[in-house]
Amino acid sequence: MMITIRDVAEKAQTSIATVSRVLNNLGGYSEQKKIEVLKAVDELGYESNAIARSMIVKKTNTIGVVFPNISSMLTYEFLNGIEDVTYKNNFNVIVSYTYSQPERMMKALRMLYEKRVDGIIFTSDVVNDEYLKYFEKIDIPVVFLSTKSDNSSIPYVKVNDFNAAYDATEYLIRNGHNTIGMISGNPEDPIAGFPRLEGYKSALKKANLPIEENLIRYGYDFNFEDGKNKFRELVDTNPDMTAIFAASDEMASGAITAAHQMDIEIPNQISIMGFDNTMIAEIAYPALTTLAQPLRKMGSEAVKLLLKNIDGEKFENEVILPHSIKERQSVKKIN
Amino acid sequence: MMITIRDVAEKAQTSIATVSRVLNNLGGYSEQKKIEVLKAVDELGYESNAIARSMIVKKTNTIGVVFPNISSMLTYEFLNGIEDVTYKNNFNVIVSYTYSQPERMMKALRMLYEKRVDGIIFTSDVVNDEYLKYFEKIDIPVVFLSTKSDNSSIPYVKVNDFNAAYDATEYLIRNGHNTIGMISGNPEDPIAGFPRLEGYKSALKKANLPIEENLIRYGYDFNFEDGKNKFRELVDTNPDMTAIFAASDEMASGAITAAHQMDIEIPNQISIMGFDNTMIAEIAYPALTTLAQPLRKMGSEAVKLLLKNIDGEKFENEVILPHSIKERQSVKKIN
DNA sequence: TTGTAAGCGTTATCAT
DNA sequence: ATGATAACGCTTACAA
Numbered sequence A, B: 001m002m003i004t005i006r007d008v009a010e011k012a013q014t015s016i017a018t019v020s021r022v023l024n025n026l027g028g029y030s031e032q033k034k035i036e037v038l039k040a041v042d043e044l045g046y047e048s049n050a051i052a053r054s055m056i057v058k059k060t061n062t063i064g065v066v067f068p069n070i071s072s073m074l075t076y077e078f079l080n081g082i083e084d085v086t087y088k089n090n091f092n093v094i095v096s097y098t099y100s101q102p103e104r105m106m107k108a109l110r111m112l113y114e115k116r117v118d119g120i121i122f123t124s125d126v127v128n129d130e131y132l133k134y135f136e137k138i139d140i141p142v143v144f145l146s147t148k149s150d151n152s153s154i155p156y157v158k159v160n161d162f163n164a165a166y167d168a169t170e171y172l173i174r175n176g177h178n179t180i181g182m183i184s185g186n187p188e189d190p191i192a193g194f195p196r197l198e199g200y201k202s203a204l205k206k207a208n209l210p211i212e213e214n215l216i217r218y219g220y221d222f223n224f225e226d227g228k229n230k231f232r233e234l235v236d237t238n239p240d241m242t243a244i245f246a247a248s249d250e251m252a253s254g255a256i257t258a259a260h261q262m263d264i265e266i267p268n269q270i271s272i273m274g275f276d277n278t279m280i281a282e283i284a285y286p287a288l289t290t291l292a293q294p295l296r297k298m299g300s301e302a303v304k305l306l307l308k309n310i311d312g313e314k315f316e317n318e319v320i321l322p323h324s325i326k327e328r329q330s331v332k333k334i335n
Numbered sequence C: 001t002t003g004t005a006a007g008c009g010t011t012a013t014c015a016t
Numbered sequence D: 001a002t003g004a005t006a007a008c009g010c011t012t013a014c015a016a
Helices: A006-010 A016-024 A030-043 A049-059 A070-088 A102-114 A129-138 A161-174 A195-204 A224-237 A251-263 A293-309 B005-011 B016-023 B031-044 B050-056 B071-088 B101-114 B128-139 B160-173 B196-207 B224-237 B249-261 B295-310
Strands: A064-066 A091-097 A118-123 A141-146 A156-158 A179-183 A216-218 A243-246 A270-274 A289-292 A318-320 A324-326 B062-067 B092-097 B119-123 B142-145 B156-158 B180-184 B216-218 B244-245 B271-276 B289-290 B319-320 B324-326
Touching: A006 A030, A006 B128, A016 A030, A049 B050, A064 A070, A064 A102, A070 A091, A070 A293, A070 B071, A070 B092, A070 B101, A091 B071, A091 B324, A102 A129, A118 A293, A129 B216, A141 A293, A156 A293, A161 A179, A161 A195, A161 A243, A161 A270, A161 A289, A161 A324, A179 A195, A179 A224, A179 A251, A216 A224, A224 A243, A224 A251, A243 A251, A251 A270, A318 B031, B005 B016, B005 B031, B016 B031, B050 B142, B062 B071, B062 B101, B071 B092, B071 B119, B071 B295, B092 B101, B101 B128, B119 B295, B142 B295, B156 B289, B156 B295, B160 B180, B160 B196, B160 B244, B160 B271, B160 B289, B160 B324, B180 B249, B224 B244, B224 B249, B244 B249, B249 B271
Parallel strands: A064 A091, A064 A118, A118 A141, A141 A156, A156 A318, A179 A216, A179 A243, A243 A270, A270 A289, B062 B092, B062 B119, B119 B142, B142 B156, B156 B319, B180 B216, B180 B244, B244 B271, B271 B289
Antiparallel strands: A091 B092, A289 A324, B289 B324
């Protein structure tokens, strides 16, 4: 049935030990043996069994990645960045979607541990104590991607969300806006919610602009629908508002769609600034000026960090990647 | 270090066989023993090692999914549909992106085989003989998702792309358009290219409309940029054209963006019809009327088919899912 | 009901 | 340079 190292050894008239040696380039065999073994491998079409190997070497060359229910685009970009470097390092990646449900997360984590993945990338979700305790228990390298926890020394890679939101807001101010609304995500979200909200407020304060609660609306999922609804609310109650900063491109594009429906011209009447710089920003009309996160790079850096950890090398306990402002057409410069 | 079934047996004062039995609910032990074992498991925090189990039972409860470089949105929807049912069935999924490069595909396939996945979902890519030969060799259940091969009896799940494109074009005709351009993908693509093109032509023919090569443009990646460029070409050389059918939402949204730049009103001057019904269709402005594929469902059906195959149950060798037309605002009815 | 022991397909240790 | 053989952590006959 399945061709094993034994079949190869037999065909090459040698022992399984020698076959293993040549297959793993360990040396300690004659050139002659090597040729015979390789020939047998080729003729039999033998391919080694990583499961059996894993048992011995205690390494599966597989990592797990858990995603909550975040934007499809974010997921895609992260995953691509991740897969790019795992591929180069001969690792595979198991993905799980958890929809931010703790039971689902725990089951996913347990399955990953059962399969003895060498490491885990935990993405964009809030980190609770149950997860941390489990990470501690299973003692597998973990890195947080676009999230972090103050109760843990697990390394993370992200942008500085506070600074990013500050810069985005400051960009609007610099371009002549002084009544700026915000479509925030869930303010309880310790990454994409609270810090971005605070960054917005901080930029306002720095410019001596008042912080009005009425100019702030809270979505809960950073999604298109939220953006649409919150835009309407914002416009209905803030006639003087000239710009809106949305905490995600999806929300920003929802806002733009709502604007079209309300016959409000973007950016002439109201400017909109997004966050993320996913493909959505380009597709929206007008195309979104947005705060760009290096999403793919965040993914690949997370894996690099994880692999260092797995290999027992020294690794950073935080990597903050630079953000930038991508100018397109959704913000009017009114200087 | 690692807690094994041995530790549990020792602590529970019994044999590893009995521990295994209660862990797997095999019966053949006293209630008393069961309690003791479970207690030991709990106290030690034992979690079984799927790798070791896989060696014996020759099943990893893992499937592999290979994606080419198709649209991020398609990938996301497929993967979600897939993961939904694997999760329910206690399977994990390993994803690989191949960028449609045969060497990369072969490496990915080999890695999946090395890890002894129980099945493979092969998505949206053209199937060459090398792949087919490898599938035959490794003798692992495979299902094609949104692709197929005439040289193979490997089962597939997809929509009927010819009919779908026919219906999309017929919809435009029915709504009063008679000079209809097409932004096709690569016509060599046996799934999203050729059949959709033929469906378009067939609908034209059926309505006694001429098929003009000048009304057809070929992108190569079904992407946004292609859509932009091909729209311009089409408009520049076809003053009478009132509608365009694009073979993907991404191309359609590219067309819309180009239209905005050229000050062409959609749908008043030109109607645009997309294909896929991804989130992009909703974000575009005007929102895309498009031919909807049940993407998530396609993913989940593919897994169901695969799992049946893995479990040795009877399975269909093709499942064609129904498509539909999702009306939004990008097509004008000029009756 | 329970335990002993033989694998599963590798790698790694130890002789030779 | 080579080959036996003992792990690895489980499941599963087979005995008792």
